[in-house]
Amino acid sequence: MSKDSKMRATINQKLTEMGERERLKELLRAKLTECGWRDQLKANCKDVIKEKGLEHVTVEDLVVEITPKGRVLVPDSVKKELLQRIRAFLAQHAT
Amino acid sequence: MVFRPNEKTYVYVSNTGCPHVNGFKVDNWKQNLRVIYQCFVWSGSAETRKRKAKSCVCHMCGAHLNRLHSCLYCVFFGCFTKKHIHEHAKNKRHNLAIDLLYGGIYCFVCQDYIYDKDMEQIAKEEQRKAWKLQGVGEKYSSWEPTKRELELLRHNPKRRKMTTNCTIGLRGLINLGNTCFMNCIVQALTHTPLLRDFFLSDRHKCEMQSNSCLVCEMSQLFQEFYSGHRSPHIPFRLLHLVWTHARHLAGYEQQDAHEFLIAALDVLHRHCKGDDNGKKANNPNNCNCIIDQIFTGGLQSDVTCQVCHGVSTTIDPFWDISLDLPGSSTPFWPLSPGGDGSTLNGESHLSGATTLTDCLRRFTRPEHLGSGAKIKCSGCHSYQESTKQLTMKKLPIVACFHLKRFEHSAKLRRKIITYVSFPLELDMTPFMASSKENRMNGQYQQSVDVFNDNKYSLFAVVNHQGTLESGHYTTFIRQHMDQWFKCDDAIITKASNKDVLDSEG
Numbered sequence: 336m337s338k339d340s341k342m343r344a345t346i347n348q349k350l351t352e353m354g355e356r357e358r359l360k361e362l363l364r365a366k367l368t369e370c371g372w373r374d375q376l377k378a379n380c381k382d383v384i385k386e387k388g389l390e391h392v393t394v395e396d397l398v399v400e401i402t403p404k405g406r407v408l409v410p411d412s413v414k415k416e417l418l419q420r421i422r423a424f425l426a427q428h429a430t
Numbered sequence: 431m432v433f434r435p436n437e438k439t440y441v442y443v444s445n446t447g448c449p450h451v452n453g454f455k456v457d458n459w460k461q462n463l464r465v466i467y468q469c470f471v472w473s474g475s476a477e478t479r480k481r482k483a484k485s486c487v488c489h490m491c492g493a494h495l496n497r498l499h500s501c502l503y504c505v506f507f508g509c510f511t512k513k514h515i516h517e518h519a520k521n522k523r524h525n526l527a528i529d530l531l532y533g534g535i536y537c538f539v540c541q542d543y544i545y546d547k548d549m550e551q552i553a554k555e556e557q558r559k560a561w562k563l564q565g566v567g568e569k570y571s572s573w574e575p576t577k578r579e580l581e582l583l584r585h586n587p588k589r590r591k592m593t594t595n596c597t598i599g600l601r602g603l604i605n606l607g608n609t610c611f612m613n614c615i616v617q618a619l620t621h622t623p624l625l626r627d628f629f630l631s632d633r634h635k636c637e638m639q640s641n642s643c644l645v646c647e648m649s650q651l652f653q654e655f656y657s658g659h660r661s662p663h664i665p666f667r668l669l670h671l672v673w674t675h676a677r678h679l680a681g682y683e684q685q686d687a688h689e690f691l692i693a694a695l696d697v698l699h700r701h702c703k704g705d706d707n708g709k710k711a712n713n714p715n716n717c718n719c720i721i722d723q724i725f726t727g728g729l730q731s732d733v734t735c736q737v738c739h740g741v742s743t744t745i746d747p748f749w750d751i752s753l754d755l756p757g758s759s760t761p762f763w764p765l766s767p768g769g770d771g772s773t774l775n776g777e778s779h780l781s782g783a784t785t786l787t788d789c790l791r792r793f794t795r796p797e798h799l800g801s802g803a804k805i806k807c808s809g810c811h812s813y814q815e816s817t818k819q820l821t822m823k824k825l826p827i828v829a830c831f832h833l834k835r836f837e838h839s840a841k842l843r844r845k846i847i848t849y850v851s852f853p854l855e856l857d858m859t860p861f862m863a864s865s866k867e868n869r870m871n872g873q874y875q876q877s878v879d880v881f882n883d884n885k886y887s888l889f890a891v892v893n894h895q896g897t898l899e900s901g902h903y904t905t906f907i908r909q910h911m912d913q914w915f916k917c918d919d920a921i922i923t924k925a926s927n928k929d930v931l932d933s934e935g
Contacts, residue, residue: 340493347494351483354476357564393542394534 346425355424359417366413376405447546450539454502454526460552463502467556470500470507471533474563486530490514499536502526510536533557590658599626599909601655602662602920606669610919611687614903615694616665617917618890619648620655621907622828628720630656638701644671644694645701662920672697687892687903688750688832695721695749725749728824730863733805734796734817740809745823750830753789755846786831786852794821794861821863829858829886835934836898845898849934852891854927858884893933906930 350356367373383400384392470486473479487494488509497510503524508515515527519538527536533553534543561569575583592598599621603613619625628634629652634645647668654663673680676693702719726747733742796819799805804813835846859865862884891906904918906925914925 344487344492344494348483351473351486352476352480354479354564395542 346421349428350421350424353424353428359420362420363413363417366416367409370410370413372405372408372410372413375408376401379404447535447544447549448537448540450525450537451535451544451546451549455548460548463549463552464556466500466502466528467533467553468560470530471528472557472560474560488512488514490517498530499527500530502528502535597909597915598658599656600915600917600922601659602917602922604662604664605919606664606666608685609665609669610903611685611690612665612669612672613919614687614892614905614917615691616651616668617905617907618691618892619694620652621890621909622724623889624724624827625720626652626656633720634702642671642674643701644675644697647671648698686836687894688752691830692749695725724827725830727822727826727829730821730823732819732821733799734819735805735807735809736815736817738807738809738814740807742805742808749826750832751790751793752832752834753786753793754834755789755848755850756784757846757848784848784850786850786856789831789833789850790858790861794819794866819866821866822858822861823863825858825862825884829856835894843898845894845901847934851931852888854888854931856886856888858886888930891930891933895934906933 347356350359379401380397383397387396468474469478470482473482486498486507488496488498489507491509491512491514493509493512495509496512498507499510499515500507501515501518501522501524503526504522506515506518506522506524507530508518508527510516510527510529516538519525519527525538527538528534529536529543533556535546535549536542537544590598603616605613629649632649634649636643636646638646651663651665651668672690672694675697676690679685679690679693699717699719699721702717702721726749728745729748729751731744731746734740735742796817798817799815801815805816806812807814807816831852833850837844837846889908893904893906895902895904902918904916906914906916906929908914912927914927914930916923916925916929
């Protein structure tokens with residue numbers, strides 16, 4: 336594993352252990368709902384389902400179609416805030 | 431098996447999800463599944479979290495991202511995105527896996543996530559358990575209709591669709607003779623989202639014997655408002671009930687809208703408990719009715735002895751904050767230090783115009799009680815001069831601010847028409863008891879908790895035009911994110927942000 340992914344894994348471990356990962360998830364969920372991101376993507380999902388047909392659409396279809404859009408549409412302010420939170424957490428719990 | 435009624439909206443998956451789970455559902459499968467959920471999906475305790483942190487990585491590439499899945503038949507974790515779990519499934523012929531992020535069950539034969547009723551049940555239960563362990567309590571989960579509700583939906587096929595521009599919920603109210611004081615408050619209440627949701631989901635279970643329950647009448651009122659009828663509603667039953675339960679508001683003369691608001695909240699709060707009033711009626715601290723859940727806040731009063739500096743604190747519940755205005759006979763003292771300046775909340779400060787924040791600052795300033803009002807200090811055991819300060823201990827979900835424009839002192843009765851500017855978004859942080867403590871302890875940076883931030887959005891403004899003797903009430907209410915409407919008894923008109931903010935308030 337590269338140094339980068341090793342660091343990622345370590346950070347993830349720490350975040351999970353201390354329960355911070357769950358808290359961050361909740362924060363993210365709230366922020367993305369607040370700014371309308373969730374509703375927008377929900378509408379996009381409905382479009383995909385209509386296109387593929389309710390009978391035949393799979394979760395994978397949705398993942399493939401929606402993931403890139405979802406990533407792009409996350410507002411910079413939300414990214415910034417979460418980054419700040421993570422930094423603050425790491426600073427507090429540096430070993 | 432798929433059932434499709436003629437409305438093309440509902441599809442029901444069969445009870446067993448897919449036939450391939452039958453190979454899994456043997457022996458002690460339920461307990462095994464629970465353990466997987468507890469340890470690797472929704473780790474509630476510190477112990478399981480630690481284990482999850484260490485072990486939940488892909489057995490093939492070590493990554494923890496990439497939609498990690500766990501095999502249901504053996505201990506194997508693999509990436510979904512990189513198809514590592516697919517390889518495992520093929521090699522070992524283990525055809526079921528669970529998504530460690532969301533708990534969904536994937537069948538490699540069907541090549542899709544499947545929804546097995548029994549497994550879903552276990553998943554839900556384990557998730558609730560984990561939430562409890564984390565101290566989160568009950569979280570939002572989407573509505574799933576019960577059998578009875580499905581029946582009702584099938585028998586009543588008419589549906590109402592909410593678009594971004596729909597004006598459902600807007601309805602005029604006929605003035606029954608100076609009843610605009612009631613109409614204006616009713617408009618504000620019927621557009622309070624939490625109240626609306628409570629009544630439209632039929633949450634009131636009436637325990638009152640007679641027909642005089644105000645909560646039932648409110649429920650009816652919501653039905654009328656959201657019925658889609660455009661003609662103005664005639665609230666004669668509501669008026670009659672108000673006269674019955676709040677005698678001081680009876681009669682055809684002009685009444686005070688704020689008094690009506692408080693009286694209405696009071697009666698609704700009492701009727702929420704039905705006949706089981708007893709002690710709960712007069713003790714808002716113990717009540718959990720919808721009115722208290724939405725409107726009740728806690729006001730902290732600190733009395734500090736000037737001699738020993740001992741502080742005696744009391745907390746009283748409140749439904750609204752009544753604010754004095756400059757120009758009243760109670761002097762508008764200079765503002766206390768520690769305020770964040772006139773640009774807080776983005777209010778306009780045109781050449782000294784008073785803002786709502788000014789009024790709040792004045793409300794929460796330390797007030798010297800003077801030698802004529804000495805308090806018995808439990809520290810000094812004698813009467814001493816003291817200062818008193820009010821701050822917000824607990825904020826209500828819906829905050830009502832009342833500007834005391836009507837002056838009824840011994841000398842004069844008049845209306846103060848000073849313009850007070852108010853913002854669309856209000857941050858109550860500077861007025862919180864905790865902020866005051868932080869200031870005293872030298873902390874200026876407060877970490878903002880995303881769920882308990884002290885910010886409010888304006889959604890209703892009640893205005894009074896005219897004089898004390900003869901005047902008229904109207905209300906601005908907000909629908910959706912930014913659409914304002916002016917409610918003038920039976921007439922509803924569209925309004926702009928500017929109209930609202932320029933109004934007297």
